[in-house]
Amino acid sequence: MARTLSANTSSLELSPIGNCQVSGLIDExxxxxxxxxxxxxxxxxxxxxxxxxxxxxxxxRFELEGQVSSSQYYERNTPILITRLEAEDGSAVEISDFSPRFERSGRMYRPVAYARVVRPVAGTPRMKVVMRPMRDYGAQLAETTNGTNHIRYLVGNQALRLSTDAPVGYVLEQRTYRVESDQHFFLGPDEPFSGNLRAELRTMEEMTRRYWRHWVRGLATPFEWQDEVIRAAITLKLCQYEETGAIVAALTTSMPEAPNSERNWDYRYCWIRDSYYTVQALNRLGALDVLEKYLAYLRNIVADAKGGQIQPLYSVMGVAELDETTAPHLAGYRGMGPVRKGNAAYKQVQHDCYGQIVLPTVQGFFDRRLLRMADDHDFQSLEQVGEMAWKMHDQPDAGLWEFRTRQEVHTYSAVMSWAACDRLANAAAELGKTDRSEFWRKRADTIRETVEEKAWVENGEGGHYGASFESEYLDASLLQLVELRFLKPDDPKFLSTFAQIEQDLRRGEHMLRYAAEDDFGLPETAFNICTFWLIEALHLAGRDEEARGLFCTMLGHRTKSGLLSEDMDFETGELWGNFPQTYSLVGIINCAELLSKSWNMIR
Known part of the structure; x- marks a missing residue:
């Protein structure tokens, strides 16, 4: 799709590139x-x-003289991005963007590097290279030194080296020049580029292309919406920091949830809450390489947990302290600051995280495909997490939505504690530990009784589960009671709760997290994963045509790169929040798998 250029304004029309070590977002x-x-x-x-x-x-960026339009696409089944820039005189260039990723010398080659190839494809294009990296969160431009075929950029305590066969002087001075042959740019570690740059980058591009296409071949995609699922799956993999296996919530920080709301958070961390949903999506796809590394990351979190105590999020390296500060030199997305680094939510009390870490980790006791299955030692460590789930199941917390100024006993957290005990009972039975299985089953039964007694609200509309034990308001997390196997889809209590959630929280084709006022006022945008939960609930309630229609509508809201952010204006459909959002990618994958027609349709 071609785009006519206008004044530079930030938007979420962005396309991720990356290699599971470093990532970047490319604009249109x-x-x-x-x-x-x-x-x-x-x-x-x-x-x-x-x-x-x-x-x-x-x-x-590369600026084409007389530039009037651009168009963009990913090479099929890869994160290699092609952008075509066209000028008013008909001249054009194509830019290939990727971060190298392929097996070399018996291991995965994934350097901290961005590779860009500019190819003249029409006329006699004249181009300027604007290369202005910064340091210390926008405090100042990176200092430079240069040689005959490279430029060094000093960024903090390290340096990046741009190796290129383009005229270095033109790049340094940002001068416009004729592009008469392919030009190659490799921004990576501060070390001499070995070999012929042109030949090496072309080889890297081909090997990266081959890696991703072979990876996609191993995915168990649904019959319908294959392209949409493949793009979501590739991007979900790009959100993994492969060294540890952690998967971040998004690649960005401080993209506001709504205009001028100051709901700006740093999402470049691994939320334990996301674990269950991410593993569920990876399971449905059969993406075992991503899954295994993620389970290893979670096992490390459990092993480091003191007395089984789990916090809501960690760094990709498993670091617990993520002190929240602001970056004063960055104005923010469209000038809507503050820009935050770190996230104070790591200090919050969120009891759902115990269930969130038990549910995905338990898979290791059952999945025979895994290279390393969980064992008795893993079970003993996980029982400590279960003890915390039991201890905290009826205690107040900040809840799934991370309220910063109030605490209640949230129903979702209590049900997650039930799920932790329930799944530990299943794991114990699989290991032949009959006494431990009975022990955890009794605890699960006790928590269930508590939830039924404390969370159920009688009213004139058939009753419903409340968002907390202390209140009657509703939130979208209650739609997950079936997914967590706390209720069955035809349970009258679920159907009644669902009906009242639709009435209170649905805004046409969107679903709010909650409608009540929070720490920052009334919610102004819908939460995309909640809309996907609505779609799942419609399917479970037997309303498949409505679910399919709403799913197709949500797909229509994706960016041109096929992705979604965290939030959406429920009146205009504009995307807000951090991007690309792991939760939203999971929503695309899970709903496609649930709603797709069978592969038997082609037989």
């Missing part, structure tokens, strides 16, 4: 506007996305 005109080094939670050396009106700093 091939500008690298977001990219952190040496990993996703590092310093954003490319930060134009959050630099307000200063779009010429913290960016790497």
């Amino acid at each position: 005109t091939a500008g690298l506007v977001w990219g952190c080094v040496p990993r996703v939670d590092g310093d954003p050396v490319f930060c134009a996305l959050l630099n307000g009106a200063k779009q010429d700093a913290g960016v790497w």
